[in-house]
Amino acid sequence: MSTTIGDRQGAARAPRRRGHLFSRALAGVIAAGVVLGVGELISVLIDPNSSPFLAVGSTTVDRSPAWVREFAIDTYSTNDKTALFVGMAILIAVIAAVAGIVEQPRAPFGSAIFAVLGVVGVYAAIHRPGATWSFAIPTVVGVIAGIVVLRLLTATAQVPAEADAEDSWMPRRSFLLFAAAAAAAAAAAGATGRYLGRQIAGAVDNRRDFTVPAVADKAAPIAPGTDIGVPGGTPFITSNEDFYRIDTALRVPRLTTDEWQLRIHGMVDSELTLRWEDLIARTPVERVITLTCVSNQVGGDLAGNATWIGYPIADLLAEAGVQPDADMLLSRSSDGFTAGTPVQILQDGRDAILAVAMNGRPLPFEHGYPVRQVVPGLYGYVSATKWVVDWELTRFDKAEAYWTKRGWSADGPIKTASRIDVPAASASIEPGRVLVAGTAWAQHRGIGRVEVRVDNGPWQTATLAAQYSIDTWRQWTWDWDATSGMHTLQVRATDLDGNVQVQDRTSPVPSGATGWDTRSLRVS
Numbered sequence: 001m002s003t004t005i006g007d008r009q010g011a012a013r014a015p016r017r018r019g020h021l022f023s024r025a026l027a028g029v030i031a032a033g034v035v036l037g038v039g040e041l042i043s044v045l046i047d048p049n050s051s052p053f054l055a056v057g058s059t060t061v062d063r064s065p066a067w068v069r070e071f072a073i074d075t076y077s078t079n080d081k082t083a084l085f086v087g088m089a090i091l092i093a094v095i096a097a098v099a100g101i102v103e104q105p106r107a108p109f110g111s112a113i114f115a116v117l118g119v120v121g122v123y124a125a126i127h128r129p130g131a132t133w134s135f136a137i138p139t140v141v142g143v144i145a146g147i148v149v150l151r152l153l154t155a156t157a158q159v160p161a162e163a164d165a166e167d168s169w170m171p172r173r174s175f176l177l178f179a180a181a182a183a184a185a186a187a188a189a190g191a192t193g194r195y196l197g198r199q200i201a202g203a204v205d206n207r208r209d210f211t212v213p214a215v216a217d218k219a220a221p222i223a224p225g226t227d228i229g230v231p232g233g234t235p236f237i238t239s240n241e242d243f244y245r246i247d248t249a250l251r252v253p254r255l256t257t258d259e260w261q262l263r264i265h266g267m268v269d270s271e272l273t274l275r276w277e278d279l280i281a282r283t284p285v286e287r288v289i290t291l292t293c294v295s296n297q298v299g300g301d302l303a304g305n306a307t308w309i310g311y312p313i314a315d316l317l318a319e320a321g322v323q324p325d326a327d328m329l330l331s332r333s334s335d336g337f338t339a340g341t342p343v344q345i346l347q348d349g350r351d352a353i354l355a356v357a358m359n360g361r362p363l364p365f366e367h368g369y370p371v372r373q374v375v376p377g378l379y380g381y382v383s384a385t386k387w388v389v390d391w392e393l394t395r396f397d398k399a400e401a402y403w404t405k406r407g408w409s410a411d412g413p414i415k416t417a418s419r420i421d422v423p424a425a426s427a428s429i430e431p432g433r434v435l436v437a438g439t440a441w442a443q444h445r446g447i448g449r450v451e452v453r454v455d456n457g458p459w460q461t462a463t464l465a466a467q468y469s470i471d472t473w474r475q476w477t478w479d480w481d482a483t484s485g486m487h488t489l490q491v492r493a494t495d496l497d498g499n500v501q502v503q504d505r506t507s508p509v510p511s512g513a514t515g516w517d518t519r520s521l522r523v524s
C-alpha cells in the first residue's frame, strides 16, 4: 500500500502519480522564474550587482577566455550582452525543466538542483567587485522561494493513479491556476526589480557626474582651537559617512537633477517652478551648520555638523513674493514627507539654505540628493526636508506637517544641550587628572558656558573651545582630579542669551528632550 505526504491524520487518500512530464517541466521553469524574479527584486535593497542573473552573467563575461569574448563580440557585435543573457536564460530554463521533471514528493532531486544553481549564484554574487556577504541574500532568498514554489507546483501537478494516460495529459485546473499565478508573481517581481534597479543606476550616474557649484561666498575657515581633537571626542565636522540619518523613507528616493524640480506655490504673488538649471544659475553660499534631531535623547548622538553649499531660501521666497499673511513654508519631499517652517525664521537673516553639497561632495542619497533644506536653529523635522520638491506658502492655522499630525510640536526651536563624550562610559580610569570632554549646542543662540559637577557637588566651569559660529556646536573640556570609587559626572550648558539647559528630564515628545547628561564612572 502506498502512502503520500499528508497522510499523517490517517485519512485514506487515493494513491497519486506524478503529473505529466510537461506539467513538471513547466513547474521547474516557473520556479526558476521565481528565483530570478525574487532575486532581482531583493537585489534592489542590497546592490544592483547582487542580482543573481546579473552576477552570473557578469562573472561569465569576466571569466570567459579572451577568444570566447572576441568571438561573441564579432558574432553578435554590440548585442553580445543580449546574446549572453538569452543564452543564459535558455540554459537555466533547460536545467530548471529537468529539475521539475525529476522533483518527487519523496526525493526532492529537483530542489537539490535548484540548491546547486543557488550555490553558483551565491559564488558569482559574492565575487563581484566590491561585494560583501550581503550580496548572497538575493540569491538565497530567491532560491528558497523557488524551491517552495517548485515543491508546491509539482505537488499540485500530481494526478490520481487511476486516471488513464490520455486524461493525465491535461494538467489539472488547480495546477494551471497556481502555475499562472506563480509565473505572474515572478514576472512582476522581476520587472519591478529591473525598473527600480535601472532607476537607481541612473541616479548613481547622475550623482557621479554632479559638479559641486563653485562658491565665492565661502564659509569662514575653521580657526585653530575650534576642533581641539581630544582622543575619542566628537570631531567638529562630522563626515558624511558618520552623519546621523533620520527619515521616514523605507526606500531612499533616487532623484536625478534632471527629474528634480521645485514648485513654489500657495500664498505667493507669482507661482514659480525651478528646474535644476534655474537653481544653479543662482548664487550659492557655503556655511557650516549643525543639524539636530528632535528625537535625540539626552546624551544621544542624533546631531551632526557639516559644511553645506546651497542657495539662500529667503532669496527664492522673495522671488516668488510671499504674501503678508502667510506664516508657514510647508515643504514636501518627493516621497511625501512634509515640514512646516515659520516664514519669519526663514526671512530673519539666518543662513537657511537649499543645500546641494555636504562637506564638499554632492549630497549622499541618504541625506537628500539632489536638494535638501538646512535651517540653523530648528530641529530637522520642522525644517530640514530632504529630496525637497514642493514649497507651499500657507498658514500654521491651515496646514499641518508630517510630525505635527502625529503629536509633535508645530514649532521646533533646538533646545540648549550638552553631552559628555570623553571618558567613554566603559573606560577604565585611574585616580588623578582625567580629561573630561564633550560637545554643547544651542543653534542660532550660541553656547556661552558649560559647567560640570561631580557627585552633585558645586558646578565648575569647563573650558570652551573657540566658537565657530552661533549656528554650530561647540567643544568643551574640563580637568577632573579623580579619586577612587564610583562617581557621577553631570554637564549643563548655558546659551549666549543666558538660558541654562533645563534640568527636568523629559522625553523627546513633543518638542525635544530636556535634562542633564549624566555619566557614572568607576575610578580605580
Ligand SMILES: Nc1nc2c(c(=O)[nH]1)N[C@H]1C(S)=C(S)[C@@H](COP(=O)(O)O)O[C@H]1N2
Residues within 6 Å of the ligand: 243, 244, 245, 246, 247, 248, 249, 291, 292, 293, 294, 304, 333, 334, 335, 337, 366, 367, 368, 379, 380, 381, 384, 385, 386, 387
Ligand atoms: N524627506 C524627508 N526629509 C527629512 C526627514 C524625513 O523623514 N523625510 N526627516 C527630518 C528629520 S526628523 C531630521 S532630524 C533630518 C535628518 O537629516 P539627516 O538624515 O540628513 O541627518 O531630516 C529631516 N528631513
Ligand SMILES: [Mo]
Residues within 6 Å of the ligand: 246, 292, 293, 294, 295, 379, 380, 381
Ligand atoms: Mo528628526
